[in-house]
Every structure is written in C-alpha cells, then in structure tokens.
Amino acid sequence: MPSVATLRPQEFDQAFVDRVIAERGDRPGALLGVLERVQEHEPAHYLPTTVLEYIAAKTATPLSQVYSVATFYALFSLEPQGRNTVCICRGTACHTRGSRDLLETATVRLGLQSDGDGETESLSITTPDGAATLRTVACFGQCALAPVVEVNHTIFGHMNERSLLKELDALDKGGRLS
Numbered sequence: 540m541p542s543v544a545t546l547r548p549q550e551f552d553q554a555f556v557d558r559v560i561a562e563r564g565d566r567p568g569a570l571l572g573v574l575e576r577v578q579e580h581e582p583a584h585y586l587p588t589t590v591l592e593y594i595a596a597k598t599a600t601p602l603s604q605v606y607s608v609a610t611f612y613a614l615f616s617l618e619p620q621g622r623n624t625v626c627i628c629r630g631t632a633c634h635t636r637g638s639r640d641l642l643e644t645a646t647v648r649l650g651l652q653s654d655g656d657g658e659t660e661s662l663s664i665t666t667p668d669g670a671a672t673l674r675t676v677a678c679f680g681q682c683a684l685a686p687v688v689e690v691n692h693t694i695f696g697h698m699n700e701r702s703l704l705k706e707l708d709a710l711d712k713g714g715r716l717s
C-alpha cells in the first residue's frame with residue numbers, strides 16, 4: 540500500500556478528506572460514510588484512484604477493502620459523472636418489471652444515444668454538456684421494490700415511465716439539466 544507521503548494530494552481536496560476522516564473516526568461503517576462525503580464533494584462526483592489510495596493509507600485500511608466498498612455499492616462511481624445522476628437497475632427482478640423500457644425512456648429524455656437493445660450489462664454515459672450521467676446497476680438490493688431507479692441518490696421503487704419522466708422533467712424545470 541502506498542504511504543500517504545507518496546500520494547498526490549494536489550489532485551484532490553486533501554484538507555476536506557482529512558476533515559471527513561477525522562470526523563468519522565473509527566465508527567462502524569465509517570469507510571462508507573467517508574467515501575460518500577468525499578464523492579459528493581468531488582466536482583465530478585466520483586472517487587478517483589488517487590483518493591481511494593489516500594483514504595486507504597490515511598485510515599490504515601487495506602486498499603482492496605476500500606475498493607471492494609467503492610465497487611460494491613451502486614452509489615459510488617469510479618468514473619467522472621455529470622452534475623445529475625440517473626441510475627436504472629437492470630437486475631433480473633427489475634428487468635422482469637420493465638426496467639429496459641425505463642432505460643430507453645431515460646436515454647431518450649436525456650438526449651443520449653441508445654445502445655440498441657438495452658441489454659448492456661454495465662452502462663455509464665454522460666451528456667456532452669456534463670449535465671447528467673445515465674448509469675445501470677446489476678441490483679440495488681431492493682428487489683421487492685422493482686423496478687428501482689435512483690435519481691441524484693434518491694431511490695424510487697415501483698417506478699414506471701410516467702413517474703420517471705416526471706422526475707426528469709422536474710430536474711429540467713429546476714434548470715439542472717441545462
């Protein structure tokens with residue numbers, strides 16, 4: 540594991556990361572909360588490798604453990620994201636309840652290019668102006684609420700196309716998609 544000194548703090552807001560780690564301390568689930576706050580704070584709403592390495596070194600946590608948390612939860616992204624995120628679950632329970640149509644609806648509404656069949660296992664596309672990122676996940680762990688969609692970190696269960704369009708229209712009307 541790299542030492543804290545060998546990392547490049549100039550690539551992220553080190554003072555903020557240090558503060559969050561100090562606040563969370565050794566509480567159970569602290570790592571999850573640290574990653575969440577740091578991703579929120581990062582202008583492109585993601586967790587760059589440098590930050591993950593820094594958090595691992597600073598908290599004396601194995602880097603593999605930090606990565607497994609960052610990749611397990613659908614909330615986190617290792618790629619830069621747009622100012623808004625729309626995440627559609629494409630797991631089996633959601634698929635059988637119409638998530639492919641939800642994906643198509645969101646793709647068209649956000650002005651993105653469809654991948655053709657909606658079967659892409661893992662999708663992450665950002666609008667050219669950086670207004671929104673559309674992603675898919677394999678399961679939110681909320682299958683009883685299928686189909687499940689997340690918009691800007693709020694989970695919506697039993698989603699249908701009309702409700703999804705309503706949420707996206709609200710973002711647009713609030714000036715968040717421009």
Ligand code: FES
Binds near residue numbers: 634677
């Ligand atoms: S399959 Fe969608 S929440 Fe589990």
